[in-house]
Amino acid sequence: MRQLTTILIVLAVAAWPRADAVMARGGLAMAPMAEQSPLPEPLAIVVNRSNPIDNLSSAELHTIFLGGRGYWANGRRITLVMREPGEPERKAILRDVCGMNEDQFKTHFLRGLYTGEILVSPKILDTPYGVRKFIFNVPGAIGYLRISDVDATVKVVRLNEVLPEEKGYRLHLQSQAVN
């Protein structure tokens, strides 16, 4: 009897509707936004610590990530660091910064390299650790990392004068348009 009661309690807990599922069904629409859906994790734009740049506008970032700009103001060559295709961070960058999907992005770079408008294709790193290390070793490198993957070996730049932890930061893993 006691075991049966325990099993029933476990089944009831397992069958209880989860908050995200409720949200997906349009339930709890009247609840405040902060309680209903916590903010998606910010995606930080990181550069080498020796890079003097502190802030980038959305337009500058767009140009850089599409290979439209080859050098920093200090003369260092810009090296773009990307995660592998399919990674959420890459998807977010393609969508929110480049405004392209994966195929469009690839086509853009192939065409740019062929025409000579783009000098270097992006470097592909498997892991956030690889991204950090690459940016640490290359003074002109720029990439992106989840804010939880950022450490002291790299430098986070402001986006439109806003840091990832600050209010109004527009680059997150989930869809947030950058305008």
Added chain:
Amino acid sequence: MRRLFKSGLNVRSLYPAPLWRRVLTVVSRHNGVILLLIVFCGATTIGGFVIRDMREANVEAEEIYTRSVHGLQRIGELQFDAQETRRTTLYALTTSDSNLQVEYADQSRAADQRVKDGIAEYARQGEEPAEKTLANRLTNDWVDYLSVRDEVLASILEGSTKEAVSLDMSRGVPAFEVVRQDLNEVKRLYDRDAARRQANLVSVSRSSTTRLIGILCFTFLLSAAAVRAIERSRMMSTVQLAKLQMEFVASVSHELRTPLSVLRSAADNLADGLVEGKSALRRYGAILQHQSRNMGELVDQILLFASTEDGTNRYKLRPLEVAPIVDSIKGETETLVKEAAFILDPIIDPDLPLVLGDRAGILQCLHNLIGNAVKYGGEDDRRIVLRVLTAPSENGFDLELRISVSDQGIGIDSSELAHIFEPFYRSPRVQAAQIHGTGLGLSLAKRIAESMGGRLSVVSGLSMGSTFTLHLQIAKGQEMPMAATASRPESSLIP
């Protein structure tokens, strides 16, 4: 006689010897032991120094070895890590995979950190100014190389392979060559330091060897001195023996010549017909009898001494009654005592137990003691007391029988008491008084007493007379209870 002299190999002195002669005597008697002791001391001393020096040399060698191994290992590691820094950087050129390139970059940075640590340790341990200067130079040169290495790495990661190679060739190779020369200099300084330490070790070893040789020489000289001292003491013993022999011969000759002269005179008178009448003939006969007896006794004493010295005279011990022996000795010495106008007064305790001894030996011993009492008994109180009693023995548990001979004569000086039992010893005072003797009587008596398992003791003082006591064992089963003797008055003369 020759056998008799052979017995004189032990050093004997006629007079109280000075300290240095006594020391030589002791050295001579124990020369083997002393030599052994000297050799042992020398060997122990040398052994101690050898062990100490060996330990010092071992510690030094161990330190050199440890430092050498550790130092070479550190230098080797430093050189390897420096090469590894450069090698892994260049490995990154071999691939276009950014992930692999990052991994090589990581390895290069790990290696360069080890090099930095190694240089820092070298700088810490450097004692000489040259080492410290070199450490600073190496640090700077390594930083210079790393700055080039970082640029080369960046170029490789950026994908600018040509630029990376060009940069490495133009700046990386020369910078690394400088580092390599610095590391060679580190090794050279280390080798110089190791050579200096090795030279120190050789120096320590050489000084140890010199010290050992010195100690050996010292020990050799000490041993030589000891051997020389022993030889000298032996030579002095030989001289002493020769002197004793001469004195003995002179003494015996004199002792023999006196009765011999009397005998010769008497014989001459008889041969010349100068002796007439029965009374004169009887008197001459008595003289011849007395003197020939004296000569016979002297010869007997010498022969007896020789036999006891050689150990051939072994007495057969058996239980004996003392009273008959006392009677016998009284009879034997009656003439001697009477002629010297002495009185022999025996005082014998009643109920004496049987004594363990040899009748002839006891008689000879007492004869010598009574003869001495007569000879040195003085002029005033011419009474010789022969006292026989039982008393506790030396161990305090058993009883012994004591036969003491006391006189009231010239006595013996305390300084001479230690020598009177030595063979041939004659007091200078007695010699000056021209009292004849061979110096064998007391020595002989003592040997006889000891041959029978007893001993001979003396109590004497100058002009206070002397008491010689013969201590003999009581025959088994004849011991009397202590209580029986406790009430008996103890002679104050017996020690």
